[in-house]
Amino acid sequence: MDKAALQEKVDRVAKKREFLVQLLEKPNLGTLRLDVSQALEELDELLEEYKATFPQDTTN
Structure with missing residues (x-):
């Protein structure tokens, strides 16, 4: 996998972080x-x- 492809995948994962934050705010999660x-x-x-390994790259 080249560096650009890796950066693209990391960016996609980083964007999904907000979903987890929103999910955590829901009051009815229970043990989840x-x-x-x-x-x-x-x-x-x-x-x-990732940022420590590739410090010149920026991720959201």
């Missing part, structure tokens, strides 16, 4: 709130690691 919160934390870690 833990899973959504964990997914959000892991996504943030992944994006931070």
Whole structure:
């Protein structure tokens, strides 16, 4: 996979972060709130690691 393709995929994943944030705000999640919160934390870690590895690239 070339760098441009990787950047495109990371951008797509980063854009889905907002969906997780909106989902976390729903009051009727119940126990799924833990899973959504964990997914959000892991996504943030992944994006931070990507930025550390490719510091010249920008991701939303």
